Amino acid sequence: MVKSNSSGDRMVKIVSYTVVTVLMLSCLLPLIHTLALSLSDKSAAASGMVTLWPVRPSNSAYKAILGDKQFFLSFKNSIVRILLGGALNIFFTVTMAFPLSRSKRLFPQRNIYMWFLIFTMLFSGGIIPMYLLIYRLKLMDSIWALVLPSAVPVYNVILLMNYFRGVPRELDEAARLDGAGPLRTMLQVFVPVSMPCIATITLFSIVGHWNAFFDGAIYINTQAKVPLQTYIQQLVVDMRASSVMSKEELAILAEISGKSFNAAKVIVTMLPVLLVYPFLQKYFVHGIVLGSVKG
Amino acid sequence: MMTNSNRSSGSLPKKRSNSERLTYNLLMWPGVILLFIFSIVPLFGLVIAFQNYIPAKGIAGSEWVGLDNFILIFSLPDSWRVLGNTLYIAIAKMSIGIVVPLIFAIMLNEVSSKRYKQVVQTVVYMPYFLSWVILGGIFLSMLSIDGVINRIIEMLGEEPVMFMADGKWARAIIILTDCWKNFGYGAIIYLAALTSIDLDLYEAAAIDGASRFRQILHVTVPALVPTVVLVATLNLGGVLNAGFDQIYNMYNPLVYDTIDIIDTFVYRMGLVDMQFSLGTAVGLFKSVVSFVLIVLSYVLAKKFTGYRIF
Incomplete structure (x- = not known):
């Protein structure tokens, strides 16, 4: 590489480092602010004194969460939901991606199924027919209303199908010669060699389930069954109202709700995502490149 | 070897291939049934857009009204307002959502420290994985009259602003926070394209005396053009998706004028006011337009860049 050190080149470098750093900080600061808020004394948080460092540090907000029975119930509901x-x-992604990855010679009906999947991706009834369907199926207020409608992630099926197609033919043929049937070939050859892709897809779907709030808000009526994000969303609705309140109104509200308490709940809610994030990041760049730039 | 391959075209594999087909079909069916119930059946539910649907009477018992619901909807000023808002917000988000990740990717490419690059990437991808419930909560708290942003404004000697009570501010905030959440993730596709640039090109340009800035202009940018075209065309299908999750979590009645969009309108009309037929009619209108746009965008993407998903 030829090094040229003209002032213009140095300028490019300085501007790039600065812009990149500013953008990175912009992503970090709101989260640090929220963390600081959650660790601050209630009155300091309510008065807007907290920026990036806790003011009059206190763990009372986190202690208050320990006493919030609904928070724990909702946390448990969300864990059940992601499991x-x-x-x-995973079950539907693997079992559908495998047959679809076979050639037309081995699986003559493949294209019919493929068109069916594409059809379901292109057309959707929208929220009202969906709501009426869940109601008719008597799934209201049940965990099944949250997991069944999205049980078959069609996009992931296609991603994994493409990945399966990249598995070397020799592996497939070797399994065939050894007398392995399609099920054994799938479970003992294709699944093990596709673990990076399956791991990525699984983490994505777990994060998706963890983050979903709207289905919990419309299908679940019993408060004890509400998942965590929906519970947090109920608090956000309060914040939504408070975002247009005057200072006097807010002073009254601060007595009851408390910014630091809400901040602590927000922190605990995003903690699981932040915990799996390093694993997710390791794989997802691979996954997304796989999905989007495939020629 | 010979005997093996001869055997595999004999009678035993024939039997096996039949059972193999059966296995494949059986593997497909559970998923197909679920998809049928949750993707196809709701499509039949769309007929209530042409009815005066009353839940107690069901679809069979409700009165058919032809296109009345659509005529009513297009006569409501609110419908035109939400359509305008949807287009405004979606197009703004898309344009900024192309430009910012692009600039970010180009500049990150200029960062020579590999470690720092990784740190930056780890941080900027993160917001993508947080829900709008969480982020809405964080931003609303920061932007409220007693929030940290207004505290800073006051320290600078200015009057505090009630951001989420002002239509123009609220719209700008919706667009900017969406960019904030997604720009890092959106840059991945450009960074992937950058890795495929032949480094010799930079070297050749440098030998020819091109400054780093000119190298960016004549090597980096041209390498990214196909990706930008692809992203832009594929975005076309989402012109009526202005981001329900985000707006649902951040809006309030004071700013319906500028940030109420089709999806939030459908939700309130259908599930809050229980106007099932009207809500479905709006939703159907949106689906049909979106479908046409998606097909168009894939046709264009294929024509311009040879991109195929299936």
Whole structure:
């Protein structure tokens, strides 16, 4: 590489480093602010004194969460949801991607199924027919209303199908010669060699289930069954109202709700995502490139 | 070897291939049934857009009204307002959502420290994985009259602003926070394209005396053009998706004028006011237009860049 050190080149470098750093900080600061808020004394948080460092540090907000029974119930509901929803997603992704990855010679009906999947991706009834369907199926207020409608992630099926197609033919033929049937070939050859892709897809679907709030808001009526994001959303609705309140109104509200308490709940809610994020990041760049730039 | 391949075209594999087909079909069916219930059946539910649907009477018992719901909707000023807002917000988000990740990717490419690059990437991808419930909560708290932003404004000696009570501010905030959440993730596709640039090109340009800035202009940017075209055309299908999750979590009645969009309108009309037929009619209108746009965008993407998903 030829090094030229003209002032213009140095300028490019300085501007790039600055812009990149500013953008990075912009992503970090709101989260640090929220963390600081959650660790601040209630009155300091309410008065807007907190910026990036806790003012009059206190763990009372987190202690208050320990006493919030609904928070724990909702947390548990969300865990159940990601386990059940995630398991369904993996099951259907693998079992559908494998047959679809076979050639037309081995699986003559393949294209009919493929068109069916594409059709379901292109057309949707929208929220009202969906709501009426869930109602008719008597799934209201049940965890199944949260996991069944999204149980077959069609986009992921296509991603994994493409990945399966990249598996070397020799592996497939070797399994065939050894007398392995299609199920064994799928489970003992294709699934193990496709773990990076399956891991990415699974983490994505788990994060998706964890983050979903709207279905919980419209299908679940019993407060004890509400998932965590929906519970947090109920608090955000209060914030939504408070975002247009005057200072006097807010002073009254601060007595009851408390910014630091809400901030602590927000922090605990995003914690699981932040915990799986390093694993997610390791794989997803691979996954997204796989999905989007495939020629 | 010979005997093996001869055997595999014999009678035993024939039997096996039949059972193999059966296995494949059986593997497909559970998923197909679920998709049928949750993707196809709701499509039949769309007929209530042409009815005066009353839940107690069901679809069979409700009265058919032809296109009355559509005529009513297009006569409401609110419908035109939400259509305008949707287009405004979606197009603004898309344009900024192309430009910012692009500039970010080009500049990140100029960062020579590999470690720093990784740190930056780790941080900027993160917001993509946080829900709008969480982020809405964070931003609303920061932007409220007693929030940290107004505290800073006051320290600078200015009057505090009630951001989410002002239509123009609220719209700008919706567009900017969406960019904030997605720009890092959106840059991945450009960064992937950058890795495929032949480094010799930079070297050749440098030997020819091109400054780093000119190298960016004549090597980096041209390498990204196909990706930009692809992203822009594929975005076309989302012109009526202005971001329900975000707006649902951040809006309030004071700013319906500028940030109420089709999806939030459908939600309030259908599930809050229980106007099932009217809500479905708006939703159907949106789906039909979106479908046409998606097909168009894929046709264009294929024509311009040879891109195929299936």
